[in-house]
Amino acid sequence: MKLYFKPGACSLASHIVLNEIGSSFDIEAVDTAKGKTASGADYRTINPLGYVPALEIDPENILVEGAAILQYLADQNPTHALAPQNGTLERAKLQQYLNFISAELHKSFGLFFSGRDLTASERETGTSRVYDKLRYFENILSDGRTFLLGDKFSVADAYLFVVTSWTGFVNIDISGFPKLTAFLGQVASRPAVQTSMKAEGLLN
Ligand SMILES: N[C@@H](CCC(=O)N[C@@H](CS)C(=O)NCC(=O)O)C(=O)O
Structure with missing residues (x-):
């Protein structure tokens, strides 16, 4: 099994979950701008959409879309209890959170990763959009x-951790969200998170 990733990108959530499970896997970095993997392969032959994450289960089966990868990994490794059982209300809640992180929170960072300098007004509007989405989780x-989901870490926590951490990269102050700040600290201390961040060159 191989995860295609970009350091610190949303693919870090899948990387964390692979380390939570603890089975053996490979990782390969992708330069999404150039469309090349670290070994020089044309990334579009792996994921025609050009973005990370992509999970190569075997050469014939490559899974994309973070929320699908996260749930596949959890379901294939049920002893780690990283997702509630399919068909339950708890599972629907997990999917509610995964979908909100993907469609609402993740997307609200798009402006900050556009690769161009933002005007003060764009920055203000963009920050306010991010805050609106973060407030949803602060309230939960x-x-x-x-x-x-309560006291038990799930795949949605890995994804929320990664996306909320981007506030640090784009200089959005989240001190007004104390619960989320504590959540980030809690998740950051997990060995699987430390291992994944070190492997991606984000920590020494
Ligand atoms: N819908 C996709 C979106 C994936 C996505 O936005 N990936 C970003 C990194 S977080 C990416 O690879 N962007 C291309 C780039 O950065 O050049 C998913 O949820 O997996």
Whole structure:
């Protein structure tokens, strides 16, 4: 099994989950701008959409879309209990969170990764959009739960951790979100997160 990734990108969530599971896997970095993998392959032959993550299960089966990869990994490794059982209300809640992270929170960072300098007004509007999405999670965590589904870490926490961490890269101050800040610290301390971030060159 091989994960195609870009350091610190949303693919880090799949990387964390692979390390949470602890089975053997390979990783290969992708230069998405050039469309090349670290070994020089044309990345479009692996994922025609050009973005990460992509999980090569075997040469004939390459899974894309982070939310699908995360749930596939959880379902294939049920002893790690990284997702509630399919068909349950709890599983639907996990999917609710994964979908919100992907379609709402993740997308709200698009402007900041556009590769151009933002005007003050664009930055203000963009920050306000990110805040609107973060507030949804701040409210969920405000009942005292440690993770999105309660006391148990799930694949949605890996994804929320990665995307919320981008606020640090784009200089968005999240000190007004104390529950989310505590959540980031909690998830960052997990060995699987440390291992993944080191492997991606994000930590020493
Ligand atoms: N819908 C996709 C979106 C994946 C995505 O946005 N990937 C970004 C990194 S987070 C990417 O590879 N962008 C291309 C680039 O950065 O050049 C998913 O959820 O997996």
